[in-house]
Amino acid sequence: xxxxxxxxxxxxxxxxxxxxxxxxxxxxxxxxxxxxxxxxxxxxxxxxxxxxxxxxxxxxxxxxxxxxxxxxxxxxxxxxxxxxxxxxxxxxxxxxxxxxxxxxxxxxxxxxxxxxxxxxxxxxxxxxxxxxxxxxxxxxxxxxxxxxxxxxxxxxxxxxxxxxxxxxxxxxxxxxxxxxxxxxxxxxxxxxxxxxxxxxxxxxxxxxxxxxxxxxxxxxxxxxxxxxxxxxxxxxxxxxxxxxxxxxxxxxxxxxxxxxxxxxxxxxxxxxxxxxxxxxxxxxxxxx
Amino acid sequence: xxxxxxxxxxxxxxxxxxxxxxxxxxxxxxxxxxxxxxxxxxxxxxxxxxxxxxxxxxxxxxxxxxxxxxxxxxxxxxxxxxxxxxxxxxxxxxxxxxxxxxxxxxxxxxxxxxxxxxxxxxxxxxxxxxxxxxxxxxxxxxxxxxxxxxxxxxxxxxxxxxxxxxxxxx
Numbered sequence: 001x002x003x004x005x006x007x008x009x010x011x012x013x014x015x016x017x018x019x020x021x022x023x024x025x026x027x028x029x030x031x032x033x034x035x036x037x038x039x040x041x042x043x044x045x046x047x048x049x050x051x052x053x054x055x056x057x058x059x060x061x062x063x064x065x066x067x068x069x070x071x072x073x074x075x076x077x078x079x080x081x082x083x084x085x086x087x088x089x090x091x092x093x094x095x096x097x098x099x100x101x102x103x104x105x106x107x108x109x110x111x112x113x114x115x116x117x118x119x120x121x122x123x124x125x126x127x128x129x130x131x132x133x134x135x136x137x138x139x140x141x142x143x144x145x146x147x148x149x150x151x152x153x154x155x156x157x158x159x160x161x162x163x164x165x166x167x168x169x170x171x172x173x174x175x176x177x178x179x180x181x182x183x184x185x186x187x188x189x190x191x192x193x194x195x196x197x198x199x200x201x202x203x204x205x206x207x208x209x210x211x212x213x214x215x216x217x218x219x220x221x222x223x224x225x226x227x228x229x230x231x232x233x234x235x236x237x238x239x240x241x242x243x244x245x246x247x248x249x250x251x252x253x254x255x256x257x258x259x260x261x262x263x264x265x266x267x268x269x270x271x272x273x274x275x276x277x278x279x280x281x282x283x284x285x286x287x288x
Numbered sequence: 289x290x291x292x293x294x295x296x297x298x299x300x301x302x303x304x305x306x307x308x309x310x311x312x313x314x315x316x317x318x319x320x321x322x323x324x325x326x327x328x329x330x331x332x333x334x335x336x337x338x339x340x341x342x343x344x345x346x347x348x349x350x351x352x353x354x355x356x357x358x359x360x361x362x363x364x365x366x367x368x369x370x371x372x373x374x375x376x377x378x379x380x381x382x383x384x385x386x387x388x389x390x391x392x393x394x395x396x397x398x399x400x401x402x403x404x405x406x407x408x409x410x411x412x413x414x415x416x417x418x419x420x421x422x423x424x425x426x427x428x429x430x431x432x433x434x435x436x437x438x439x440x441x442x443x444x445x446x447x448x449x450x451x452x453x454x455x456x457x458x
Contacts (some may be wrong), residue, residue: 005290006309006355037332039310049309049358077345097389101422102402103336106345107352190421191334282322 004039008051012137018050019139019163026050028165030073031107033100034116041277058111058167061085066173072111072166076123079110088173090286091199094182095126101191109164114151117158117222120194124148124223126182132171132228139163152222164276181281183274184217185262194218195262196271199244200278209233209242214275219254219267228253243279247272266278294358298323299367306430307354314338314349314418317364325395326364329424336423339396342362365395368402378402379439385436389427396423401437 009015019269024047031053031225037109038044038253052058061082068089070079079085086093095170099105099113099122113123114134132148138161148169151159160166174180180201185190196218203211212233214226229250237241256267291306298321305320317323317340329337331350338350341363368376378401381387388394397420404411404419416437425433436458 004309006353008356008358011405029353032353032356033333033348033351036312036353040331049353051353053356091304100333102334102403102419103339103346103348103422104333106347106403190418203388 003047004045004049005047006051008054009145009261010054010056011056012141014056014141015050015052015165016141018048022048024048026162028052028115030109030112031075033104033108034112035120036042037216041209043263046124052111056069063088068173069168069169070110073109074111075245076100076105076108076110076113079103080105088177089130089171090177090184091126091130091174091180091201095123095184095197095199098122098182098184098186098192098197105258109224110169114148114169115158115160115166117152118156119155119157119220119222120218121223122184122194122197122217124152125197125199125215125217126180127169127171128223129180129182129201129213130171130174131213133167133170133171135168136160136164139165143167143238154221166169174201176202179204179282181286183278183281185270193261196256196267196274198271198274198278200275200282202279206238208238209236212279214250216250216254216271219256219271221255224248224254226250226253233279238283243276246279247276292355294355296354296360296362297355298362299364301445305354309353309355311354312350313342313354313357313362315360316351316354322389323364323370324336326399327392327395332426334422336344336400337393339399339423341399341403344403344406346400360427363402365398367400368398374401375387376402377443378405381436381443382398382433385432385439387432387436389425389429391415393423393427397433401433401440404437405440413438432433448455 007018020128028048028050038214045136058071060071062069063084076096076099113121127148132144134151150233182199185195199215201213212230217223227245233246251268251272254265258264292308294305296303326340326349327337329335333348333351339346340349342357343359378398400420400423416434
């Protein structure tokens with residue numbers, strides 16, 4: 001990073017000005033917990049580092065007309081301190097508690113967690129299971145809304161253009177927040193990167209799994225929805241036989257790799273177990 | 289590399305520094321300001337030994353660019369004691385409970401505890417354990433460390449009712 005310059009816009013107008021005058025590749029940074037290690041390791045070497053943390057209007061968590069909106073600059077600690085998230089989106093609360101350590105969570109932002117596009121991004125499975133949308137802004141105020149399941153393209157690759165930033169993440173307030181469960185398996189309980197993670201969200205009390213949504217982490221090149229399993233769940237009865245059959249199917253819907261943390265075979269086995277535990281917990285109202 | 293003007297208030301003293309964009313807060317504290325309490329451990333955010341308070345919250349100074357915290361109020365372990373040299377209650381508690389072995393993690397552990405106690409005067413043992421989950425002690429003196437932090441909370445008067453979301457101070 002010998003030639004790197006640094007800019008910290010305080011408004012979207014200033015950000016646009018930076019885009020106009022930028023020469024060479026630029027890189028966005030917010031909390032820095034992913035970008036700084038990458039800079040230090042030399043895996044990225046931008047000419048210009050654009051620090052988004054001065055765009056204070058992007059740090060908020062609010063509920064408006066049945067929708068929860070989280071500004072991209074909200075830190076993971078902000079999410080854990082939010083009454084709205086704790087009470088109304090516990091699926092995200094549970095995931096946030098498993099992201100890094102409190103020291104990381106005090107700086108890491110939800111926008112950064114998604115933009116980094118790690119297959120193991122901790123907030124992604126829960127946001128997928130809640131049908132989250134990613135709202136973005138390009139230069140000169142061009143905005144678009146991207147469903148999260150179309151946002152990730154591969155490991156550390158997203159659909160974002162070079163001048164596009166995440167402004168907020170939104171999702172409909174879950175009808176019954178207790179009918180969801182996030183589970184993460186790591187190599188230890190604290191400070192760990194997922195071997196596999198899974199979030200399940202069910203529709204309010206009923207006799208079928210219609211409307212069930214499943215988000216998965218660390219078992220494919222990106223965080224993914226388990227659409228085949230959701231479909232099969234919905235088409236069958238709300239009974240152990242259906243859950244068992246879906247647990248078999250989920251191992252076929254994922255494409256895990258073997259890496260330093262676990263083998264692909266192991267990941268397939270544990271995802272089936274996590275799925276059964278999470279869905280049972282969701283049926284029981286959040287408790288395992 | 290082009291230098292950027294950065295203003296940091298560290299332990300109550302304001303410094304104006306010309307820094308490279310890639311200067312890490314940890315290196316600025318240690319090399320420019322001579323505050324060697326925060327330690328370099330892993331450099332990748334896994335050990336927690338570089339922890340300092342930035343605007344009241346414990347953060348990893350080895351993953352924080354100094355330019356990114358321009359204008360911030362920073363407290364290192366050197367800034368915890370009072371002007372007369374007497375120790376902060378959390379430092380006293382670490383001494384009382386022998387929560388120090390080799391001492392390398394101690395500045396970070398004390399600052400990590402301070403972040404929790406600032407928001408939650410009476411943390412439970414699970415809350416303490418969660419708070420220090422990213423701050424490693426290779427001597428594995430965790431039991432004494434947890435007891436020391438707990439004793440600080442116990443000494444701080446009657447526990448207040450605790451709402452369920454995690455408290456934050458801003």
